[in-house]
Amino acid sequence: MSSARPLVPDWLVVPGDANALDAAVWPPSAARDAHGVVSIGGVPATALRERFGTPLYVLDEQAVRARARRVLAAFRAAAAEHGVQARVYYAGKAFLSTEIVRWVTAEGLAVDVATGGELAVVLAAGADPARIGVHGNNKSVAELEQAVDAGVGSIVLDSTIELERLAVVAERRDVVQDVLVRVNSGVHAETHDFLATAHEDQKFGFALTDAAAVVARIRELPSLRFVGLHCHIGSQIFGTAGFEESAARVVELHAELLAGGDVPVLNLGGGFGIAYTSVDDPTPIEELAAGIAGAVARECEVRGIPVPNLAFEPGRTIVGQAGVTLYEVGTVKPVRVSDELERVYVSVDGGMSDNARPALYGADYSVRLASRASHAEPALVRVVGRHCESGDVVVDADYLPGDVAPGDLVAVPATGAYCFSLSNNYNYVPRPPVVAVADGAARVIVRGETIPDLLARDAGIPTEDNA
Structure with a gap:
């Protein structure tokens, strides 16, 4: 708060025109x-x-579609610079309806869901199940069955109990389900504590030190196929520093896991910030994409390993x-x-x-x-x-x-x-x-x-x- 104007935030200034619509905050059509x-x-x-x-x-609608196209182009271009591909999942938790699913999938995005209800909406919209990723820290047996029966492309595992549940579900259906393992890199996003989801003492994912044993168990099970690691460090993040540091730590684990088999995908989540007020200065998505992909490539080069295909899960930056x-x-x-x-x-x-x-x-x-x-x-x-x-x-x-x-x-x-x-x-x-x-x-x-x-x-x- 400003001492000159008590109870007024320091960032808030008296506008020259209280009717003006800040282009950084409003939809382009406003x-x-x-x-x-x-x-x-x-x-x-x-x-x-x-x-x-x-x-x-x-x-x-046009703002959502244009942003989806821009984000997809940014990550694809950044990945192509290092000879790999990028898949972009729209994070449905930000806003979900059948119409928005149709918009973002028409623009080339896959979709990320976290519950059976979200999955039902995305399927009702006619999305390709193979382009759906399933998240969540407490997926029920019924939700796992729903996902496997639908033929979703991947499921992100969040606990050993869930791992064993899913293995049984997939085995009973005589399918092999692609899975990722969510890990906590220990990098804490510079954001509200409730939004910083890479802390070790929190409900999501596995510690880096535990992940190798989890992956070894997956590789023992014929009904599951390990395809990569997943890490999400938080929400409403500006700048690339947190993402780059997290990428360095996760690539170290990725390199270790290559000794036991292929690890084709590295999913680095989302959390890219937007402007809510005139003083917010979000990092351009092209800069974010280039910075994150570049960090992964540098860490892979240091370790003498190939760069994996990349995946990302923006939500707020698409629709906010x-x-x-x-x-x-x-x-x-x-x-x-x-x-x-x-x-x-x-x-x-x-x-x-x-x-x-x-x-x-x-x-x-x-x-x-x-x-x-x-x-x-x-x-x-x-x-x-x-x-x-x-x-x-x-x-x-x-x-x-x-x-x-x-x-x-x-x-x-x-x-x-x-x-x-x-x-x-x-x-x-x-x-x-x-x-x-x-x-x-x-x-x-x-x-x-x-x-x-x-x-x-x-x-x-x-x-x-x-x-």
């Missing part, structure tokens, strides 16, 4: 029309509110910037927080039920008026939700025009990843719909919930079936 209304994918925000209501998740959430302002309440500072609390009709990231991780977002432009002096605002929870904050600190008022439409950009995925029904608030926009048209790709939908799950309410 713009204001002659009336000051924000449009996304050629569709005015006011028209979206009139047709679909608020809160509303809006996803720019493509998403915008629309809210309607309900109340506006100035609060004097110090002798020098007044903060305006802007309450909207959504909150932590549609965006849990600020409450979970202290994540920062930005906000702009979407239904009009205004030349009023910028006011420091905190955008909060409608839930009975003091931590129900959507945007902790930003500036909006000082005349923001009930009925205004506001938009929060960079909400394409981990907002819909983490949505919930706290206080019995229905989850919003997801609308895709492209070329001036909008369509629902995930239907929103209604109060009757929520009541239908309550077994204490009489229905024709239980009356």
Whole structure:
């Protein structure tokens, strides 16, 4: 926090224009029309509110597709520099629906899932099972059976119990299942502790020191085929240093395992960051791809071994910037927080039920008026939700025009990843719909919930079936 402006983050500055849309944060199609209304994918925000209501998740289809193409091209080019191939899996946990699966697979990506539910969505979208990777730290026998029966391309093993479970499942079906082993490199991403998933003391994967024995056991089992190592160091990471250090440690293990047989693939996960605010400076994906592939190649050269084919699992960087959430302002309440500072609390009709990231991780977002432009002096605002929870904050600190008022439409950009995925029904608030926009048209790709939908799950309410 700044000592000159208590309770205001050091990075937050008073904008010269509180109507401006930062190109680093918003979808490329975002713009204001002659009336000051924000449009996304050629569709005015006011028209979206009139047709679909608020809160509303809006996803720019062309932005998702273009980003998928760019990411795939970057990793393929980086791998080709070292004479190998790269496969890019879209990490479905970031945002998943049948439509987005169709978008990313049409652009050449494979898909990564972590549960039976996610696998069911991807299969329902018509994805090629051979281009599906299955993750998860506690896959049930039923989920392993579902994956093997579907013919998924690979399963990432996370424990010895799971290893033995899968071996039995595959043997009973007389198939040989390709598997990877998830390892923890000990490199901790420079991010929130809850997002740093390469710590040794955490639920995912095997320690590097244990992995060789795990691989030896897999190689003993005729129903499993070991195809490589997997390592994911965290999420929302800027820069290549963490990835390069992790790659060095994992390649050392990779080299050791070559003595016992082929290790054709090295999967280095995802976690590539995006801009949520004007001060975020994510590393260009081409630089990330070149840095990671180059690090792997250097480590292989030192050890005199061939470079393996590479795999990656981006999610947020594919879909994050493509998403915008629309809210309607309900109340506006100035609060004097110090002798020098007044903060305006802007309450909207959504909150932590549609965006849990600020409450979970202290994540920062930005906000702009979407239904009009205004030349009023910028006011420091905190955008909060409608839930009975003091931590129900959507945007902790930003500036909006000082005349923001009930009925205004506001938009929060960079909400394409981990907002819909983490949505919930706290206080019995229905989850919003997801609308895709492209070329001036909008369509629902995930239907929103209604109060009757929520009541239908309550077994204490009489229905024709239980009356």
